[in-house]
Amino acid sequence: MSSVKVPFLDLKAHHDPIRQEVMVAMNAVIDENAFAGGKFVTKFEEEYAKFCEAKFCVGVANGTDSLWFSLLAMGVGQGDEVITIPMTFLATAEAITYAGAKPVFVDINPETFTIDVTKIEAAITPRTKAIMPVHLFGQCADMDPIMEIARKHKLFVIEDAAQAQGSKYKSRLAGSIGHAGSFSFYPGKNLGAWGEAGAITTNDAALREGMQMYREHGQKKKYYHDVVGWNGRMDGIQAAVLSVKLKYLNQANDGRRRVAARYNQLLAGLPGVSLPVEVEYAHHIYHVYALRVAQRDTILKLMGERGVSCGIHYPVPVHLQNAYANLGHKRGDFPISEACADSFLSLPMFPELTDAQIDTVATEFKACLAQIKS
Numbered sequence: 001m002s003s004v005k006v007p008f009l010d011l012k013a014h015h016d017p018i019r020q021e022v023m024v025a026m027n028a029v030i031d032e033n034a035f036a037g038g039k040f041v042t043k044f045e046e047e048y049a050k051f052c053e054a055k056f057c058v059g060v061a062n063g064t065d066s067l068w069f070s071l072l073a074m075g076v077g078q079g080d081e082v083i084t085i086p087m088t089f090l091a092t093a094e095a096i097t098y099a100g101a102k103p104v105f106v107d108i109n110p111e112t113f114t115i116d117v118t119k120i121e122a123a124i125t126p127r128t129k130a131i132m133p134v135h136l137f138g139q140c141a142d143m144d145p146i147m148e149i150a151r152k153h154k155l156f157v158i159e160d161a162a163q164a165q166g167s168k169y170k171s172r173l174a175g176s177i178g179h180a181g182s183f184s185f186y187p188g189k190n191l192g193a194w195g196e197a198g199a200i201t202t203n204d205a206a207l208r209e210g211m212q213m214y215r216e217h218g219q220k221k222k223y224y225h226d227v228v229g230w231n232g233r234m235d236g237i238q239a240a241v242l243s244v245k246l247k248y249l250n251q252a253n254d255g256r257r258r259v260a261a262r263y264n265q266l267l268a269g270l271p272g273v274s275l276p277v278e279v280e281y282a283h284h285i286y287h288v289y290a291l292r293v294a295q296r297d298t299i300l301k302l303m304g305e306r307g308v309s310c311g312i313h314y315p316v317p318v319h320l321q322n323a324y325a326n327l328g329h330k331r332g333d334f335p336i337s338e339a340c341a342d343s344f345l346s347l348p349m350f351p352e353l354t355d356a357q358i359d360t361v362a363t364e365f366k367a368c369l370a371q372i373k374s
């Protein structure tokens with residue numbers, strides 16, 4: 001095993017330049033004892049709503065709670081169905097299950113890896129309450145037709161924007177288009193906390209009130225509980241960290257776009273390899289740079305041996321996970337998602353990757369392709 005030449009993600013490189021600024025911000029939280037919810041959370045909520053060009057933001061504990069509380073605030077529960085994609089992180093489906101509803105899958109578009117809008121209507125039943133498109137890898141789903149279908153069938157739309165902080169659909173920011181936008185600030189996301197955090201954006205005052213209630217044990221007034229909620233508050237230290245990091249988010253996203261452009265240039269035209277595409281309506285923020293290649297597992301292993309850490313997002317689509325065996329799906333039900341799961345390879349991606357590192361990734365990738373041919 002050679003040593004790592006290019007890591008998959010280098011959070012230290014990302015944090016070193018802002019470490020002092022973040023430490024000062026964290027100290028302010030300690031001085032004020034504003035640890036669970038509180039004024040630093042309110043401040044971040046205002047800043048993040050503004051950033052997303054949404055009216056409101058509700059800070060929560062993580063990006064799974066944000067999906068769950070969105071559904072609960074919309075009244076989604078037992079016997080209801082929510083449409084989403086199987087090519088996503090499990091949390092998307094988990095939130096639907098924990099709301100008491102059933103995830104109903106629609107396959108993805110093979111170019112964008114987001115929900116195939118031509119297949120949504122066939123999945124709608126009298127029990128359907130919401131559509132949950134996922135802005136996978138940082139590129140938005142095709143929101144105009146989704147909102148049109150939702151209007152026609154009176155459904156809610158929750159954008160799973162966990163991978164899309166600062167991503168755009170046409171001129172609009174991810175999270176500002178649906179009835180709610182759900183964000184994760186897990187440390188590895190484009191905007192990452194120094195711990196766990198999440199947020200919901202919405203333009204609807206009634207939904208915001210519901211989300212605030214569910215994150216706080218179902219109470220509007222302390223110790224008076226209208227519904228059974230949960231402890232899903234954002235913590236003050238994370239809010240303070242995120243307020244600092246938000247100032248640098250667009251710059252970091254631009255850095256990822258620079259990396260993607262260089263990969264696209266260096267890897268163009270390789271037979272049997274398909275590179276990610278930024279479609280016309282999108283401003284892609286490359287949370288993940290996933291290309292598709294045959295013999296992916298072998299290439300992943302060879303890249304590791306050559307000192308380049310790659311990943312797979314995701315090796316098993318949700319409908320084939322053991323956790324969802326009860327839904328009764330089988331291989332063949334969502335062929336595009338399955339083919340992607342078998343061929344996706346995520347290359348190292350973070351804003352601080354140097355041109356020399358990107359060149360190393362490309363050179364080693366080409367060498368792996370040559371190696372499996374011989």
Ligand SMILES: *Cc1c(COP(=O)(O)O)cnc(C)c1O
Nearest residue numbers: 062063064089091092162184186
């Ligand atoms: C990360 C992620 C989540 C869950 O966020 P957590 O903060 O880890 O709970 C949900 N959906 C998608 C698509 C994600 O990538």
